[in-house]
Amino acid sequence: MAKSHIVKTVFKSLFNRQSETALEPVEKLKERLENYFSLRAFPLNSGRSAIYVILKAAGIGSGDEVIIQAYTCNAVPNPIAWVGAKPIYADIDPNTLNVDPKEVEKKITPKTKAIILQHTFGRPGPIQELLELAKKHKILLIEDCAHALGAQFSGKKLGTFGDVAILSFGREKVISSLTGGVILVRNSTLIKPIINNISALTPMPVNRTGKELLNFITWRLLLRRIYFNDSGHKFIRGLNSYDFFNVVTARKEMIGQRPQWHPSAMPNVLASIAIEEFGELEKYNEARGEIADYYQEKIKNPDFKLLPKHNGIYLRVVALHNEASRVLSVARARKFWFGNWYNTPVYPMGVDEKALGYERGGCPIAERAAEQTINLPNYLGMNFAQVNEIIDFINNFK
Ligand SMILES: Cc1ncc(COP(=O)(O)O)c(C=O)c1O
Numbered sequence: 001m002a003k004s005h006i007v008k009t010v011f012k013s014l015f016n017r018q019s020e021t022a023l024e025p026v027e028k029l030k031e032r033l034e035n036y037f038s039l040r041a042f043p044l045n046s047g048r049s050a051i052y053v054i055l056k057a058a059g060i061g062s063g064d065e066v067i068i069q070a071y072t073c074n075a076v077p078n079p080i081a082w083v084g085a086k087p088i089y090a091d092i093d094p095n096t097l098n099v100d101p102k103e104v105e106k107k108i109t110p111k112t113k114a115i116i117l118q119h120t121f122g123r124p125g126p127i128q129e130l131l132e133l134a135k136k137h138k139i140l141l142i143e144d145c146a147h148a149l150g151a152q153f154s155g156k157k158l159g160t161f162g163d164v165a166i167l168s169f170g171r172e173k174v175i176s177s178l179t180g181g182v183i184l185v186r187n188s189t190l191i192k193p194i195i196n197n198i199s200a201l202t203p204m205p206v207n208r209t210g211k212e213l214l215n216f217i218t219w220r221l222l223l224r225r226i227y228f229n230d231s232g233h234k235f236i237r238g239l240n241s242y243d244f245f246n247v248v249t250a251r252k253e254m255i256g257q258r259p260q261w262h263p264s265a266m267p268n269v270l271a272s273i274a275i276e277e278f279g280e281l282e283k284y285n286e287a288r289g290e291i292a293d294y295y296q297e298k299i300k301n302p303d304f305k306l307l308p309k310h311n312g313i314y315l316r317v318v319a320l321h322n323e324a325s326r327v328l329s330v331a332r333a334r335k336f337w338f339g340n341w342y343n344t345p346v347y348p349m350g351v352d353e354k355a356l357g358y359e360r361g362g363c364p365i366a367e368r369a370a371e372q373t374i375n376l377p378n379y380l381g382m383n384f385a386q387v388n389e390i391i392d393f394i395n396n397f398k
Contacts, residue, residue: 005276009269025271032278033167033182037160040185042194043271045204047146047168047181049263052079054164054183055114057193058140060085064113069099070345070363071370072118074253075168076144077346077356082258085113087356089345091363095308097121097318100365101129108133114140119148119158121341122174122313127153127161134162140187142166149174150285151312158312163187169270171248174315175277175284177270178212179204179246204264211246213269228335249348256355284380285313291378291387292317298391304374316341319394320372327374327397336390339375 023031026043033041044050060066062084068076070089077087090103097120104115115134117125134141145151145159146168152158159165164187169180185191226232240247250259266274277284292314296306304319316339321327324343331338343349345366346358353360360367377390 005273009272009276025268025275026266029266029271029275029278032275033184036278037157037184039160039165040191042183042185042198043266043274044181044183044198044201045264045266045270046075046179046262047144047166047170048075048079050166050168050181050183051076051116051142051144052082052258052263053194053197054142054166054190055079055083055085057190057197058114059193060113060140063111065109065111067104067107067112067115069116069118069120070358070366071097071120071342072345073146073342073347074249074351074356075146076116076118077358078253078256078258079262081256081356082262086111087358088112089358089363089366091365092120092369093126094365094369096123096125096310097307097369098123098125099130101126101133103363104130105133108137108139112137112139114142116142116144117162118144118146119151119312121316121318122148122151123307123310124148124151124153124158124312131161140164145184146170146173146181147315148312150281153312159184160186164190169274169277174313175274175281177266177274177277178216180266180270180274198265201263201265204261204267204270206267208246208261209267209269215246228332249351254350255352287380288314288317288378291382294384294387295319295376295378295391298388299394301395301397303397304394305372314378317376317378319374319376320369321374322372324372324374330397331393334393336393337377337379339377340373341375342370343373344370 029043030041060083064085065088066080066085067088067090069092071092080087088107090099090107093100115130117130119125130141141162143159143162143165145165148158149167165184167182169175169177183194252259295317296309299306304321306319328338328340345363346353346356
């Protein structure tokens with residue numbers, strides 16, 4: 001995310017009076033997204049809130065099952081648990097890190113009410129296969145485009161295939177308003193119940209929105225600089241434990257419970273940031289994709305298995321390595337920003353997997369992939385001198 005978008009937006013909201021006729025930022029964002037997708041769009045405060053509202057609107061609850069893939073973020077099974085339904089995990093294809101449709105089929109029972117199709121890290125999931133399964137069994141298909149805004153499949157935008165889809169504008173997403181999410185609706189029978197659910201929501205608490213903005217600025221100006229220093233890292237973790245950062249996964253979510261601010265309406269100040277960011281979507285996706293292509297071309301160390309290329313977008317570039325945690329700690333000592341999405345079948349490490357319905361051994365391919373996962377840096381603002389340093393590091397890693 002661009003720092004200038006935050007600063008510009010905060011100043012605008014503090015000092016600029018809107019003209020009487022101007023659309024409120026949330027309405028303007030909605031309009032932009034509706035034009036882009038040719039679907040109805042409903043902004044909220046997070047992607048997990050979007051999943052929660054969809055499930056509520058579809059009448060999914062106690063006694064129902066929703067199939068998701070293992071190798072995911074807790075933000076996917078959590079809202080399923082919050083409505084009282086059960087997340088059922090299907091194993092993945094190790095070459096794509098997306099769900100294996102044959103595994104989905106095995107998990108369908110009369111209790112299955114929805115399937116969530118996650119386009120992991122921007123790679124299109126098995127759309128045709130899941131559309132067929134959903135149709136055959138009369139199950140709702142929810143596309144999870146938290147990583148995939150701007151990606152296409154067969155010339156059509158991801159998010160336009162399922163009955164309904166979600167986007168996320170959280171930290172480290174394709175575009176970011178610090179926190180934010182959107183529901184996109186294709187199946188018109190869902191529009192009315194979604195509107196009913198959303199109109200009952202209150203805005204996100206002001207102190208949470210304020211803290212999101214404040215900690216972004218503190219992080220950018222100060223804390224990022226001390227991150228690689230051991231005591232600096234401890235200090236940041238200390239701040240985290242006091243919820244200084246509005247941690248991405250609240251303590252309650254670690255054990256499958258719902259914090260009261262999910263779901264809430266999207267605040268206008270965050271919608272304004274999202275609008276600025278949305279204007280940069282293609283530029284961002286191109287920049288990340290260019291680095292991903294360069295890694296494909298230049299990485300020659302056979303211990304780092306890059307996944308096959310694809311035609312989606314590259315929110316993250318994954319290499320699989322048999323000693324991923326050693327690679328990550330050596331990289332950290334060299335002050336390289338490698339990532340660890342997803343180093344566990346239900347991210348982040350330390351969630352109560354049982355509370356989120358995951359049994360160890362249930363999805364062995366996802367578990368193995370998680371142990372081997374490394375995200376190669378392709379963040380915005382990286383220059384090719386830095387990318388070349390990473391490539392040298394990888395090609396010489398023993
Ligand atoms: C695959 C996936 N789906 C959904 C979400 C939910 O997004 P949010 O963080 O906006 O609630 C995330 C977020 O981390 C995610 O990784």
